[in-house]
Amino acid sequence: MSRFSAPQKTLLVATPLIVLLLIYMFPALTHSLGRSRGVAIALAIYWGAVCFGFGLTIIGPRNLKRLYTRxxxxxxxxxxxxxxxxxxxxxxxxxxxxxxLTPRILLLATLFAIINGSAEELFWRGAFIRHFPQDARYAVAYPLVLFTTWHIALALIKGAQYQGGALTLIGGAAIMGLLWGILAWRTKSIYLSTLSHIGVNMMAFPAVMLVNG
Known part of the structure; x- marks a missing residue:
């Protein structure tokens, strides 16, 4: 990996390790703490430490304006x-x-959609576009595989149910991740992909909340 810069190496090596940690953490926390509390803590770690924390660190705050260019x-x-x-x-x-649907579900779904869509696009598309702007293999394909794989963690949550089952969840992540990756690659920005991701989450999350109580 000598041809890669230090930030590129960090991103390429750390991300699969993060995915493995997530696949362990989500079912482990939901089994030990209960589904609601376990999911809340796991998502806080994922959004806060991984997507926003690691994502912002590896991107660099000074590069955010460019990533969100319309x-x-x-x-x-x-x-x-x-x-x-x-x-x-x-x-x-x-x-x-x-x-x-109830107003409470719509409100919570909207809140989670904004947080999740913003967090995931910052890390899964933004970080890789930032460090591999000229190489689609690492800017699009590599994070797509790992983004899809991390959804296994959600499928393993104790008692969780999804429309169409786990395969639909993971397959949907692959399709959406591909579209958002291509969009971010074409525009060299996560402006549109973030809006799209939030929109998709707003349409999908109410159903997830209803099915899982």
């Missing part, structure tokens, strides 16, 4: 990559449950 011109493909996932999840997950 594309100057509208591009049909970029807009499609951003909007299509939200529309698909709206029809697949949100629309069928609209009659059973």
């Amino acid at each position: 594309p100057k011109t509208a591009n049909t493909l970029n807009l499609a990559l951003a909007i299509l996932p939200v529309v698909l999840v709206f029809f697949a997950a949100f629309l069928p449950i609209t009659a059973t």
